[in-house]
Amino acid sequence: MKSYLKIVVIGFIVLLTSACKQDLTIKESTFSQSLVPGKFVLPAEDGWWNWGMSPIYDKKGKLHVFMSTIPNSGRWIKDSKIVHFVADTSEGPYTFVDTTFSSPTSTYHNPQVSKVGDDYVMVYLIKDRTTPRIEQQIGIATTKSLNEPWVESPHNPIIKASGSMDGSTIIHASNPTFLVDEDGKYRVYYKSITDKHKSKQFREISLAISNNIEGPYENYEKNPLISYADMGLDIEDPYAFYYKGMYYLIVEDRMDVKSALEGNPKYLDKKELGGKRPGLIYQSKDGIHWDRPQIGYNTNSHYFNHKLARSERPNILWKDGKPEYLFLACHDEDPTAGYFLKIQDWK
Template sequence: MKFYIKALLILGVIFLFASCKNERIIKKSAFCESHVPGDYILDAPEGWWHWCMAPIYDSSEKLHVFMSAIPNEGNWSKDSKIVHYTANSPEGPYTFIDTTFASKTHTYHNPQISQVDDTYVLVYLLKNRETPGINQEIGIATSKSLDGPWTESPHNPIIKASGKQGDNTNIIHASNPTFLKDKEGKFRIYYKSITDAYKPKQHREISLALSDNIEGPYENYSKNPLISYANEELDIEDCYAFYYKDMYYMIVEDRKGVKNMLEGNPIPQKEIKPGGNRPGLIYKSKDGINWGEPEVGYNTNEQYFGDKLARTERPHILWKNGEPEYLFLACHDEDPSAGFFVKIDGWIPN
């Protein structure tokens, strides 16, 4: 009888633990709750498609957007360039200003724009047209005006598709950068990294490089990667990092169902649909090095607008007077737009 009761107690504890595990919820963040859907914007000219909008206001509060432009008949890894548009508000209309970066030998892709004092900083994916698709690197350029001229760093590519990570594995891919000035006055670039640690599979992680100077040279953080789910064979990418109200934040694309895995209900590998088909995640950190468990950071186009689900990726914040005003998201669907924006209305970090 005692054995029977003891067995029931053990089974009860196991059942309780399993139930709690299955009921774990990665909740929607206050940041995501503050979003008010806006509109799709920045239609591409015929024969082209736009991607990855990086917005910023100039000193007169004119809106500038830098983004990728790719010919429909081309390949982004060979033919992408960075173009520049302006508008008086996120709703537009938008006016084409110039092609900021284009090359016969390299592709320029996925820009992110920032301002440090009187200097504008543009970071981007930089890839030699002739190298394999995995061999992506990172470049940086600066200017005193959003209309240029832009000066590329003599250290470009500032983060190469080679070198050592903190765990002594080899970097074979560095892309999709986000730049910020940290609270110590140093400069950080968080980026998507892939190493050779998991051959033959490749998993997207988030790593960090630091410098005392905007133009570099940048050195990889000794304990990279900072955020990784490679052991679960899951990816995150498209990080956008910022420092706000004494905390670091990072918004990322949940590429393969990290949220599902953390909630105890992983998507079977053969059923995972990668690439922007689920809500993104947001992390916060006191030091920008140690990141806790995420919350939901943004929704899909289906959730915001009730439209057919499409790839919602590449989060960027439009700042105004030091406050986050809008979130821009790339969205690749049947519409020719680059994506859409949502207003950040009354976000109070918790």
């Protein structure tokens, strides 16, 4: 009888454990499910390579793309500049307009462009050529027309590789993304690195806020907003937007956070780092506290049956207040800046 009761108790515990076991699977978002393959665009000139497209329509419906271009003989950390192309449609052809930002003393990299009222806003990574690689900072510029020069903020760099965050010192701020929040304030989400973890440098997602587009910007007191440093992992390349009363953040999953959150962490060597896996998308009611992520986009091999390469720098092209295309940078066999995906009937 005692043996029978023991078996019953053990069976009950097993059933209870199974019933209570949480499904840790990172599911594919409806955003990702809406993505339809487009094409690779913007091949580089001989001796150069292009990276990271930020697309936007002007007031007359002309498509403009701002992106980084780097000489093959140089390095993006020292020699990147931001260039400007136009086209009638996302498929091109694209025509070179001008070099938006270039400097013999600084590198300009990873632009992201938005429209606020009658103004256009560009945020970007800026770095002095002579400083250590880690000392990257963030700048902002505005213009009334995409065909006119951009005016850099007198507060630049608006987010410096200095200052304090969560009891530690900021040593890196880069890859910014800009939005206007529901209260009319201006937010810049960005990749941050602090000295909190001593010799280890983890990429985290932080936020700075201002009452004015040009700044000054103040870091949110409870930064970082998203961090996996306690797991020995990190993420980067945030693209933030506010849509239908919700905040969203699309990021590159450079160290396979997805597998770790599913309870199956994986060791990656240096060759495996970067956007060689699906990106993630987060959702939030306030843009501060973020839900568990879902898959935000898949890989180049998924969409085009190409050899797996790094798909990074997500940027959305908006039309009439709705997301129309997702643009992604890609180190692929195709010598272009990357590819776009149609956002079809996202709900």
